[in-house]
Amino acid sequence: MTSTNAIQVKGLKKNYNGFPAVHNLEFTVREGEIFSLLGPNGAGKSTTISMLSCLLPPSGGDALIAGHSITRASGSVKRTIGVVPQEIALYDDLSAHQNLVFWGRMYGLRGSRLSRRVDEVLDLTGLADRRHDRAGLYSGGMQRRLNIGIALLHEPRIVIFDEPTVGIDPQSRRRILDGVKEINARGVTVLYTTHYMEEAQELSHRIAIMDHGRLIAQGTHNELMRMVGGLHRITLTLSRKPAGLLALWRMLAGVHSVSEEGERVRLLVQDSTRVLPTLFESAAREETHITGMDIQEPDLEAVFLHLTGKALRD
Numbered sequence: 001m002t003s004t005n006a007i008q009v010k011g012l013k014k015n016y017n018g019f020p021a022v023h024n025l026e027f028t029v030r031e032g033e034i035f036s037l038l039g040p041n042g043a044g045k046s047t048t049i050s051m052l053s054c055l056l057p058p059s060g061g062d063a064l065i066a067g068h069s070i071t072r073a074s075g076s077v078k079r080t081i082g083v084v085p086q087e088i089a090l091y092d093d094l095s096a097h098q099n100l101v102f103w104g105r106m107y108g109l110r111g112s113r114l115s116r117r118v119d120e121v122l123d124l125t126g127l128a129d130r131r132h133d134r135a136g137l138y139s140g141g142m143q144r145r146l147n148i149g150i151a152l153l154h155e156p157r158i159v160i161f162d163e164p165t166v167g168i169d170p171q172s173r174r175r176i177l178d179g180v181k182e183i184n185a186r187g188v189t190v191l192y193t194t195h196y197m198e199e200a201q202e203l204s205h206r207i208a209i210m211d212h213g214r215l216i217a218q219g220t221h222n223e224l225m226r227m228v229g230g231l232h233r234i235t236l237t238l239s240r241k242p243a244g245l246l247a248l249w250r251m252l253a254g255v256h257s258v259s260e261e262g263e264r265v266r267l268l269v270q271d272s273t274r275v276l277p278t279l280f281e282s283a284a285r286e287e288t289h290i291t292g293m294d295i296q297e298p299d300l301e302a303v304f305l306h307l308t309g310k311a312l313r314d
Helices: 045-052 074-080 096-106 111-124 140-152 170-185 197-203 221-225 243-251 272-285 300-308
Strands: 005-016 019-030 034-038 060-065 081-084 158-162 189-194 206-211 214-219 232-238 255-261 264-269 290-296
Touching: 005 045, 005 189, 019 034, 019 045, 019 060, 019 189, 019 214, 034 045, 034 170, 034 197, 045 060, 045 158, 045 189, 074 081, 081 140, 096 111, 096 140, 111 140, 111 170, 140 158, 140 170, 170 189, 170 197, 189 197, 197 300, 206 221, 206 300, 214 221, 214 300, 221 300, 232 272, 232 300, 243 255, 243 264, 243 272, 255 300, 264 272, 264 300, 272 290
Parallel strands: 034 189, 034 206, 081 158, 158 189
Antiparallel strands: 005 019, 005 060, 206 214, 232 264, 232 290, 255 264
16 A cells, blocks of 8 residues: 555535535545545535535535546546445446446447446446346345446546445445455555444544544544543443433543433443442432443444544434
């Protein structure tokens, strides 16, 4: 992996009716790496992708894609990148093969190169044996794989994935994640957005965490883990949640944060073995029963919880 930047984002902003959907983003994606934008729904990931893809003009700032400005050289940017949108973009009445030929021609491919790329993409996406079936008859996962194939047809140097595994079956999800790794192994730079922390952990060389349109942390997985040190995440299910009890827990020594999620309460604690007895004792005094408990080692969700005071999927 080289240290050259494939993407350089500089003070990127997007406002809607005065509301900052994306605020002053600054990050770089190095050539040959997988860089993930991780954050909950509404964090501003898709808006960021739309600006980097030149589909949405920024309200401020700029970004360079392979050296081309998204505000001054959008045509060059579009020729450089492949984009896998969150929404399926296919012609349902055409077969997979026909969809690929159509979009290949839109990219300017012709003749033997077009035929070769269509066959390669069908093999890569695992759709070769269904090449003549109408796309409208495909499962959601197969349609997403075909969508990915379209983005790869013109052999782009940089591919942007916007939440490509939302709402699909586990088998298709596995194929997509393996496919992302495979194209990256061929030297393609990947910018990947997701709200699934396990995807970011598995795929990424580096990760940026977004919330409310802002980057709140970025780095390698190990660098982000060092932000929470040895903190453990405890998830408790309670018979009820007295406000006084949660306020008390927030003040306990060794408790770094407390957040609510339905009937569950999540805590980041320094030493679970020392804190747990106090949690049970204080709950009993409030006539509250702890009916379920889960203790996990530090992960990216713990980082998000530590930085924002809420769970990643809140």
